[in-house]
Amino acid sequence: MNASAAPLVEVRGVSKRYPGVLALDNASLAVSPGEIVALTGENGSGKSTLSKIIGGAEQPDGGVVLVDGAETVIANPATALKLGIVMISQELTLAPQLTVAENVFMGRLPRRGRVIDWATVRRRAREELAALDVHVDVNARVGDLSVELQQEVEIARAVSSKARLLILDEATSSLSEHATERLLELVREQAKRGVAVLMISHRMPELYSTAGRAAVLRDGKMVGTVPLPSTPESQLVRMMVGRELNDYYGSRDCVPGDVVLQVRDLASADGALAPTSFEVRSGEIVGIAGLVGSGKAQLGMALGGAIAATGDVRVNGSPVTLGDPRRALGAGIGLVPDDRKRAALLPTRSVAHNMTLTWLPKLSKFGVVPTRTEKRRVKEAIAEYGVKTSSPAKLITQLSGGNQQKAILGRIFALDCPVYVLSEPTRGVDVGSKSQIYALLQKLTESGAAVVIISSELPELIGLADRVLVCFQGAVHGEVSGEQLQEEVLNAIAVSGHVHSEEPS
Amino acid sequence: MSQDTSLRPSEKIAAPSDSGRVGVLTNVWRASGKTTGVLAGLILLVIYLSITQPIFMTWGNITNIVASNSVVLVLAVGATFVIISGGLDLSTASAAAVTGMSYGMLLQHGMSAWVAVAGALAVGLLLGIVNGVLISYVKISFLVVTLGTLSIFESAALVMSQGKTINVFSLEGFQPIYNLVNGKVAGIPYLLIFDVLLVVAAALVLRYTTFGRGVYALGSNREAARLNGINVARTTLSVFLIAGLAAAVASLIQVGRLTGASPGIDSTLLLTVVAAVLIGGTAYTGGDGGVGGTVLGVLFLGVIQNGLTLSDVSTFWRGTVNGVVLIVAVALGVARDRGWLRFNRGKTPASS
Ligand SMILES: Nc1ncnc2c1ncn2[C@@H]1O[C@H](COP(=O)(O)OP(=O)(O)O)[C@@H](O)[C@H]1O
Ligand SMILES: [Mg+2]
Numbered sequence: 001m002n003a004s005a006a007p008l009v010e011v012r013g014v015s016k017r018y019p020g021v022l023a024l025d026n027a028s029l030a031v032s033p034g035e036i037v038a039l040t041g042e043n044g045s046g047k048s049t050l051s052k053i054i055g056g057a058e059q060p061d062g063g064v065v066l067v068d069g070a071e072t073v074i075a076n077p078a079t080a081l082k083l084g085i086v087m088i089s090q091e092l093t094l095a096p097q098l099t100v101a102e103n104v105f106m107g108r109l110p111r112r113g114r115v116i117d118w119a120t121v122r123r124r125a126r127e128e129l130a131a132l133d134v135h136v137d138v139n140a141r142v143g144d145l146s147v148e149l150q151q152e153v154e155i156a157r158a159v160s161s162k163a164r165l166l167i168l169d170e171a172t173s174s175l176s177e178h179a180t181e182r183l184l185e186l187v188r189e190q191a192k193r194g195v196a197v198l199m200i201s202h203r204m205p206e207l208y209s210t211a212g213r214a215a216v217l218r219d220g221k222m223v224g225t226v227p228l229p230s231t232p233e234s235q236l237v238r239m240m241v242g243r244e245l246n247d248y249y250g251s252r253d254c255v256p257g258d259v260v261l262q263v264r265d266l267a268s269a270d271g272a273l274a275p276t277s278f279e280v281r282s283g284e285i286v287g288i289a290g291l292v293g294s295g296k297a298q299l300g301m302a303l304g305g306a307i308a309a310t311g312d313v314r315v316n317g318s319p320v321t322l323g324d325p326r327r328a329l330g331a332g333i334g335l336v337p338d339d340r341k342r343a344a345l346l347p348t349r350s351v352a353h354n355m356t357l358t359w360l361p362k363l364s365k366f367g368v369v370p371t372r373t374e375k376r377r378v379k380e381a382i383a384e385y386g387v388k389t390s391s392p393a394k395l396i397t398q399l400s401g402g403n404q405q406k407a408i409l410g411r412i413f414a415l416d417c418p419v420y421v422l423s424e425p426t427r428g429v430d431v432g433s434k435s436q437i438y439a440l441l442q443k444l445t446e447s448g449a450a451v452v453i454i455s456s457e458l459p460e461l462i463g464l465a466d467r468v469l470v471c472f473q474g475a476v477h478g479e480v481s482g483e484q485l486q487e488e489v490l491n492a493i494a495v496s497g498h499v500h501s502e503e504p505s
Numbered sequence: 506m507s508q509d510t511s512l513r514p515s516e517k518i519a520a521p522s523d524s525g526r527v528g529v530l531t532n533v534w535r536a537s538g539k540t541t542g543v544l545a546g547l548i549l550l551v552i553y554l555s556i557t558q559p560i561f562m563t564w565g566n567i568t569n570i571v572a573s574n575s576v577v578l579v580l581a582v583g584a585t586f587v588i589i590s591g592g593l594d595l596s597t598a599s600a601a602a603v604t605g606m607s608y609g610m611l612l613q614h615g616m617s618a619w620v621a622v623a624g625a626l627a628v629g630l631l632l633g634i635v636n637g638v639l640i641s642y643v644k645i646s647f648l649v650v651t652l653g654t655l656s657i658f659e660s661a662a663l664v665m666s667q668g669k670t671i672n673v674f675s676l677e678g679f680q681p682i683y684n685l686v687n688g689k690v691a692g693i694p695y696l697l698i699f700d701v702l703l704v705v706a707a708a709l710v711l712r713y714t715t716f717g718r719g720v721y722a723l724g725s726n727r728e729a730a731r732l733n734g735i736n737v738a739r740t741t742l743s744v745f746l747i748a749g750l751a752a753a754v755a756s757l758i759q760v761g762r763l764t765g766a767s768p769g770i771d772s773t774l775l776l777t778v779v780a781a782v783l784i785g786g787t788a789y790t791g792g793d794g795g796v797g798g799t800v801l802g803v804l805f806l807g808v809i810q811n812g813l814t815l816s817d818v819s820t821f822w823r824g825t826v827n828g829v830v831l832i833v834a835v836a837l838g839v840a841r842d843r844g845w846l847r848f849n850r851g852k853t854p855a856s857s
Contacts, residue, residue: 304732306732325732325734326735329733329734330734335732342728343726343732344729344732345726345729346721346722346725346729346730346792347726347792348721348724348725348788348791348792348793349721349722349793353718353721353722357718357729357733357735358733358734360715360718360719360734364714364715367714367715367716368713368714368715369713369715369718411733
């Protein structure tokens with residue numbers, strides 16, 4: 001370890017202003033070779049902005065950036081790359097129409113004379129990926145891969161480009177637990193070799209198992225740096241949110257009522273989900289767990305009509321036409337899909353128009369949107385769901401990821417549906433907002449909704465759900481509730497389809 | 506330190522040393538709306554022409570600009586809907602040829618004025634349905650479909666009259682359209698009034714109706730629109746219906762001005778229409794823009810044309826000018842969105 005060495009990258013007093021917000025306010029931070037620093041803070045506290053400045057994607061309005069102790073202007077990501085600064089974010093930067101091999105070597109394709117040496121490209125890509133234990137066909141088109149594999153390819157590219165500073169901006173937020181563990185292992189490995197790492201994640205266990213230090217941003221200001229893992233989580237959280245955070249998952253005061261959602265032999269047309277049956281009562285939260293590819297994502301999509309499916313789904317006894325999101329919404333199933341960017345956001349529209357999109361049929365009279373009412377409803381929803389934005393007219397893509405998610409959740413929660421199907425509802429959301437979202441969910445459930453939560457975060461399922469169904473290889477392999485509702489049990493079913501009685505530990 | 510530093514170049518990275526400070530100009534540029542650029546360009550152009558061409562600012566010349574750009578405007582308003590929804594209608598000029606011919610032939614066969622007009626509009630809707638159904642229900646790419654119908658409609662117009670122009674001037678049923686297109690009330694051309702009403706109506710539809718919101722949502726993110734209850738197929742069909750109707754209306758104006766229905770198509774018309782929409786700040790990728798910008802785009806191209814004519818520049822230059830303006834305008838928009846251009850960089854980083 002080399003934590004006492006001269007910092008590889010240091011920022012001193014940087015500020016950055018966007019229209020209406022001071023995203024960074026005189027923030028300073030140093031990262032030394034071999035050190036893993038966690039950059040923490042609530043959504044919108046300026047973490048991505050700081051990483052973008054170091055990664056050359058944004059320029060500070062004030063302050064300086066030092067690389068190897070010398071004042072440097074990182075004018076663009078290409079300059080950063082030359083300096084050995086590689087940024088990996090949740091927004092993938094791979095070219096979807098190119099192959100895996102092309103992506104790994106993009107911008108630095110090995111040549112023989114003036115022509116690209118494709119055989120070498122493929123061979124070396126295969127080697128690089130194998131070294132990281134990533135099993136993927138180097139000739140596959142990246143766009144055809146799962147998000148997880150894409151993220152691994154992205155990391156392979158970063159590692160193979162000999163990074164000196166790795167910036168991981170919520171790189172794990174779209175990964176499964178297993179893939180996350182592998183990525184973190186890789187990061188620790190790189191750090192041992194002297195690479196400096198700046199990581200952003202909202203999952204506390206990740207930070208505690210990986211980072212040696214946590215820097216905390218609040219409202220663009222650097223509040224302080226604390227050692228990890230010796231600092232208690234509660235203290236770190238308090239620094240982030242500026243207040244005490246107890247009763248994280250909240251509680252609800254209701255007894256499950258009548259069956260609201262009846263699912264019989266629901267199967268996806270693509271075969272990823274075998275016929276599945278279950279029921280959800282009003283006032284009940286049912287969790288769905290499982291690894292990536294276990295069919296849990298398809299279960300949510302099928303319920304929301306997003307994909308073609310067969311079977312029988314009923315809400316309050318009336319059958320729902322499958323495979324049509326409009327019918328599902330009409331029948332009272334509110335779906336929040338897991339892939340925010342692909343399936344939920346309108347990137348060219350304002351926060352307000354993103355939120356009202358789903359309310360239009362209810363809001364409008366004779367096809368006309370009453371803008372006054374609309375403005376009021378949006379304002380109320382922004383306040384109620386805690387969306388941090390300087391104005392409802394702001395482009396939604398200018399919000400931080402967690403606030404985008406809150407806007408997306410808010411537009412569905414405001415519908416008063418009898419059934420909610422939420423896929424990874426807190427992906428990329430900070431602890432403070434998570435706690436807010438959980439409280440909203442509890443309230444929703446108390447008021448009689450039947451809620452299905454699909455999540456890869458087991459603590460979340462255990463903290464919220466009355467019972468959890470575990471998917472394994474495309475089918476539900478068990479229902480866990482009460483005393484049994486523990487991570488070990490859920491994990492066991494998720495990886496093997498049944499509970500081991502004599503699991504070696 | 507076991508750090509491999511071989512990748513670090515020995516010389517300093519050639520990055521500009523004048524970092525940091527963002528000036529007023531840069532902020533104005535970044536905050537500028539999609540239509541600010543074209544509006545500024547238009548104002549400069551008008552000022553320049555008013556000074557250099559005394560005739561430019563006369564009422565006669567202004568009504569002339571309105572008259573000669575109404576066809577483009579009507580088509581461009583239709584195209585704005587299609588482009589915002591994430592599509593493109595390449596067949597719009599050809600469709601206008603077919604509807605114009607239909608109108609001419611109905612008049613020729615002794616139909617009354619209103620039957621002929623209704624017929625032309627109906628044919629426009631029909632052509633829109635052909636495009637829309639193939640795209641939204643048969644699910645063929647809009648590029649393939651409208652490229653195909655561009656060619657089909659073009660030849661259909663020729664087949665209809667065996668390539669001949671129908672002179673409608675002496676036909677009795679033509680009078681109402683002729684009067685509307687060429688007439689004035691209190692010095693204001695009916696056409697100008699019509700244009701204003703059309704633009705206002707289109708802007709209201711886009712801004713204040715659920716249909717309009719759906720059009721934007723569709724162009725912004727189809728999947729998100731679908732999952733949130735927008736009827737994707739019906740909305741797509743509707744924008745092509747609007748484009749078809751726009752083609753019919755544009756052709757009535759064209760026939761009214763030329764007093765004849767010609768099967769030939771001005772080869773620059775399609776480009777001018779699409780260019781006007783894009784210059785007006787509507788995103789070619791969909792989901793953003795509006796008819797207000799389109800009006801500015803049409804005016805900008807129209808005023809340039811007018812300026813060239815007044816300055817006795819050959820009309821052969823028209824396409825070149827349109828093309829250059831289109832590329833420059835869209836490139837500037839892209840540059841602003843990606844934050845490429847920065848002005849007045851300070852020499853020293855600002856201390857805060
Ligand atoms: N391109 C942008 N335009 C305007 N505001 C932005 C832009 N990018 C970020 N912001 C704002 O800056 C603040 C910090 O955002 P960000 O750095 O993304 O937060 P974090 O990554 O900590 O969640 C937020 O209030 C966000 O809305
Ligand atoms: Mg962020």
